[in-house]
Amino acid sequence: MLEFSGISKSYAKSPVKAVDGLELRVADGEIFGFLGPNGAGKTTTIKLLTGVLRPDAGRMDIDGIDIAAEPLRAKRRFGYVSDNPELFARLKAYEYLNFVADVFGVSSLDRQQRIDHYAGLFEIKDVLHGSIGSFSHGMKQKLLVIASLLHDPANWILDEPMVGLDPKSAFALKEIMRQRSRDGKLVFFSTHVMEVAEKLCDRIGIINKGRLIFSGSVAELRAAQGADSSLEKLFLELVDDEAEAQP
Amino acid sequence: MKVFLSLARLYLQSFYNLPGARRRSGAASGAQRVAASRPAANFRTMLKAVGIGLLAVFVLANFGFMFVSLNLVLYDSLAPLGLQGFVLLNAVILASVLTLLVGFMTALSTYFMNDMEFQLLALPIPPRALLGAKFTAVYVAEALLSLLVMASAMLIFAIKRQPPALFYVAGSLAGLLVPLPVLALVYAAQIPLLSFARFLRNKQAILVVGGLVGIAFAIVFNLYYQGMMANMSDSVWLLRNAGPDSVLAQFGRAWPPAYFAWQAMVAPGLVGFGRNLLPLAAICLGAPLLLIVLLGGRYAQSLVGFNEQFIRKMTAPASSGFLADRLRTGNRFWSLVKREIVGMNREPMYFLNGPFIIVLLPVLMAVMLGVQREALLEGESLQALTGLLANGAGTVVVALAGAFLGSGTSITCTALSRDAKLLPYLKSLPVPAHHWLLAKLVHGLIFAVFGVAMAALIFGFFFRLAPLDLAAGSLVGLALSFLCNLLGLLLDTVNPRLSWDNPIAAMKQNPNAVIIMLGVMGLMGGIAYLSFRFRLTTGQFVLLCGGLPAALFVVLLLALPGWAARRFTALEV
Ligand SMILES: Nc1ncnc2c1ncn2[C@@H]1O[C@H](COP(=O)(O)OP(=O)(O)OP(=O)(O)O)[C@@H](O)[C@H]1O
Ligand SMILES: [Mg+2]
Numbered sequence: 125m126l127e128f129s130g131i132s133k134s135y136a137k138s139p140v141k142a143v144d145g146l147e148l149r150v151a152d153g154e155i156f157g158f159l160g161p162n163g164a165g166k167t168t169t170i171k172l173l174t175g176v177l178r179p180d181a182g183r184m185d186i187d188g189i190d191i192a193a194e195p196l197r198a199k200r201r202f203g204y205v206s207d208n209p210e211l212f213a214r215l216k217a218y219e220y221l222n223f224v225a226d227v228f229g230v231s232s233l234d235r236q237q238r239i240d241h242y243a244g245l246f247e248i249k250d251v252l253h254g255s256i257g258s259f260s261h262g263m264k265q266k267l268l269v270i271a272s273l274l275h276d277p278a279n280w281i282l283d284e285p286m287v288g289l290d291p292k293s294a295f296a297l298k299e300i301m302r303q304r305s306r307d308g309k310l311v312f313f314s315t316h317v318m319e320v321a322e323k324l325c326d327r328i329g330i331i332n333k334g335r336l337i338f339s340g341s342v343a344e345l346r347a348a349q350g351a352d353s354s355l356e357k358l359f360l361e362l363v364d365d366e367a368e369a370q371p
Numbered sequence: 372m373k374v375f376l377s378l379a380r381l382y383l384q385s386f387y388n389l390p391g392a393r394r395r396s397g398a399a400s401g402a403q404r405v406a407a408s409r410p411a412a413n414f415r416t417m418l419k420a421v422g423i424g425l426l427a428v429f430v431l432a433n434f435g436f437m438f439v440s441l442n443l444v445l446y447d448s449l450a451p452l453g454l455q456g457f458v459l460l461n462a463v464i465l466a467s468v469l470t471l472l473v474g475f476m477t478a479l480s481t482y483f484m485n486d487m488e489f490q491l492l493a494l495p496i497p498p499r500a501l502l503g504a505k506f507t508a509v510y511v512a513e514a515l516l517s518l519l520v521m522a523s524a525m526l527i528f529a530i531k532r533q534p535p536a537l538f539y540v541a542g543s544l545a546g547l548l549v550p551l552p553v554l555a556l557v558y559a560a561q562i563p564l565l566s567f568a569r570f571l572r573n574k575q576a577i578l579v580v581g582g583l584v585g586i587a588f589a590i591v592f593n594l595y596y597q598g599m600m601a602n603m604s605d606s607v608w609l610l611r612n613a614g615p616d617s618v619l620a621q622f623g624r625a626w627p628p629a630y631f632a633w634q635a636m637v638a639p640g641l642v643g644f645g646r647n648l649l650p651l652a653a654i655c656l657g658a659p660l661l662l663i664v665l666l667g668g669r670y671a672q673s674l675v676g677f678n679e680q681f682i683r684k685m686t687a688p689a690s691s692g693f694l695a696d697r698l699r700t701g702n703r704f705w706s707l708v709k710r711e712i713v714g715m716n717r718e719p720m721y722f723l724n725g726p727f728i729i730v731l732l733p734v735l736m737a738v739m740l741g742v743q744r745e746a747l748l749e750g751e752s753l754q755a756l757t758g759l760l761a762n763g764a765g766t767v768v769v770a771l772a773g774a775f776l777g778s779g780t781s782i783t784c785t786a787l788s789r790d791a792k793l794l795p796y797l798k799s800l801p802v803p804a805h806h807w808l809l810a811k812l813v814h815g816l817i818f819a820v821f822g823v824a825m826a827a828l829i830f831g832f833f834f835r836l837a838p839l840d841l842a843a844g845s846l847v848g849l850a851l852s853f854l855c856n857l858l859g860l861l862l863d864t865v866n867p868r869l870s871w872d873n874p875i876a877a878m879k880q881n882p883n884a885v886i887i888m889l890g891v892m893g894l895m896g897g898i899a900y901l902s903f904r905f906r907l908t909t910g911q912f913v914l915l916c917g918g919l920p921a922a923l924f925v926v927l928l929l930a931l932p933g934w935a936a937r938r939f940t941a942l943e944v
Contacts (some may be wrong), residue, residue, distance in 0.1 A: 199801035
């Protein structure tokens with residue numbers, strides 16, 4: 125379970141808030157899609173949630189654990205896929221996986237089984253001995269996804285995970301999300317792909333200029349906007365309305 | 372032409388990391404941009420500039436001093452024979468050879484800078500402009516080096532003979548022109564080489580080759596300098612090696628740019644200029660033009676497919692076996708340390724500019740000691756030396772050399788800067804902040820131990836120090852380098868360099884590395900002064916110069932879980 129209450133953050137004391145008074149609650153078993161235009165504050169929110177950044181105000185709880193007060197306990201409760209897979213170019217893939225598994229204290233057997241399963245699913249099992257620097261963007265992305273699942277976290281947090289994945293892998297990723305949700309685990313991810321959000325998510329949140337302007341199911345968004353159109357259209361209208369409301 | 376100029380500017384900016392490049396690069400984070408307008412940040416930027424400036428002055432002064440002293444001795448030895456003009460030929464040739472070696476390495480290591488080159492290849496830029504711009508950027512550093520050499524020779528003549536103003540004009544022009552054909556030759560060799568030898572078309576291979584050439588160059592230059600200085604009083608030797616019939620002079624006559632540059636300086640008149648400077652300029656400007664016209668296209672083609680890596684895919688049974696074999700639990704903290712070690716030392720740019728010093732400097736030292744051993748160990752001077760070394764100086768020398776090698780790796784003082792891109796990810800992992808810092812420190816300390824061992828090995832071997840003296844020196848060296856490594860880590864925690872697109876920026880152009888290097892040298896000077904001024908006994912020396920830093924190290928270690936961890940957590944990336 126994720127809870128944000130009154131979260132605000134501005135970078136380098138800049139007067140503009142990248143995230144402004146965020147209030148949000150995501151329940152276990154939910155797949156939550158986080159939408160918003162470029163620069164809206166999605167990545168910032170996720171970085172705050174994962175303890176990469178510290179909020180100027182407010183508090184966040186992961187499974188009831190305050191991340192500011194007990195960062196280590198809270199961090200063991202989630203797996204994180206960052207928006208930039210261009211990391212660890214000098215490590216070999218299996219070295220990186222061992223590193224993450226060691227950090228989370230995953231047993232040899234568990235890590236072997238999970239890596240075998242997910243690497244098979246994403247079809248990168250045959251290159252795990254290779255250097256990450258020689259991987260394509262999508263291969264790196266898959267590796268990051270696998271690493272985030274090594275400790276089978278109750279909460280899975282992903283920043284634009286579909287970018288650069290081929291259709292088959294994107295499908296596999298969505299399947300994993302659905303399976304986790306069925307198992308009562310939480311999935312929180314940001315995306316620009318409206319179809320994915322519409323079909324996959326139990327609820328969505330839309331953020332614009334740091335402020336959460338909607339949260340709820342797509343059906344609720346339709347009702348609120350009084351239109352029976354696609355999420356894409358609803359999204360564009362909502363963001364446009366916002367722009368007109370505060371020039 | 373316009374394309375060429377803006378391209379040359381782009382290369383210059385990213386080669387030398389000029390402010391323009393950083394301001395324009397998209398990677399400079401918003402935070403940095405906002406911060407730059409604040410007075411505190413301005414002050415910091417200024418400090419950085421001052422630090423880098425100091426380093427430049429330091430390096431220049433060092434080399435300048437070396438060249439001037441070499442030329443001075445050469446002049447004094449050749450003038451009685453009426454051959455002082457050969458000092459100038461010597462300088463021109465030295466400038467040519469130096470620019471050849473430095474140019475070879477610079478051209479090779481910047482042949483393919485980074486993936487920016489691919490983007491340039493995709494733009495409608497004529498290949499000749501591409502090569503021309505890169506040539507220009509490399510040439511700028513070459514010209515400075517060559518001018519430095521020429522200036523050091525001209526300085527001697529200015530003092531000894533007061534030549535006409537035209538002499539300086541000729542000398543400066545020669546300094547500017549001489550590197551041009553040399554660099555053209557370098558590219559004329561490298562372009563076909565990299566076009567055909569595919570294995571070289573890889574940053575890693577290039578850096579390894581560059582590193583080896585660098586060592587070879589450092590050794591050869593060292594031998595040349597030592598040999599020159601050692602034999603200056605021997606006029607027969609001198610005539611043979613620097614006189615009109617020497618290999619050097621013959622080479623000078625055979626390499627027209629050197630010959631014309633030399634003649635232009637020896638006969639600085641209008642007639643001499645016409646006869647010498649005009650052909651010099653024609654050759655020196657013609658060579659790069661010819662290169663660019665003839666090989667521009669080949670050069671652009673050789674950039675295609677750079678950095679290709681080949682992974683052989685495993686068969687299904689092999690991969691299952693591999694996973695069962697390699698995926699094993701390890702110690703958690705050791706995992707962090709391993710990541711530090713692998714992440715740094717598999718990146719040639721980091722390794723060659725960092726931990727490699729532990730190998731490079733001892734090799735140089737060994738060569739130097741090997742050459743001078745006879746001189747050092749002859750008769751009276753031997754007795755004086757062994758007396759001195761046995762009286763505690765040996766301990767001091769080992770301690771200082773160990774401290775230098777152990778602290779000169781730039782591991783800890785660039786540890787956070789190098790991790791800039793990774794920090795967001797690392798901070799999301801359930802690892803206490805001070806464990807990250809501790810792992811970085813341990814990485815530095817492991818190499819510090821290597822460095823001290825290396826120093827002990829070399830000096831122990833050459834000076835046959837007593838085991839006790841050797842142990843005492845090593846202990847002090849360890850204490851000092853441990854302290855410096857910790858200070859470096861704290862420095863990079865306070866002021867990491869987080870926005871960069873090229874690993875060079877995190878390492879070579881990191882002011883923290885400069886500050887620590889200068890600090891270590893200052894510390895060494897201070898300790899050498901203290902120990903000789905107060906004639907410390909070995910016991911006192913160990914207690915004062917080893918015990919004190921060790922105590923300080925332990926005290927500062929307490930800052931890691933406290934203050935440093937808080938700084939680390941607060942870093943915005
Ligand atoms: N390191 C940083 N320093 C300063 N400002 C930043 C930094 N990172 C992001 N910002 C600012 O914070 C705001 C929100 O950015 P964020 O990266 O959270 O957007 P996003 O919703 O993830 O956008 P995108 O869809 O493009 O990924 C933007 O105005 C951005 O300029
Ligand atoms: Mg983002």
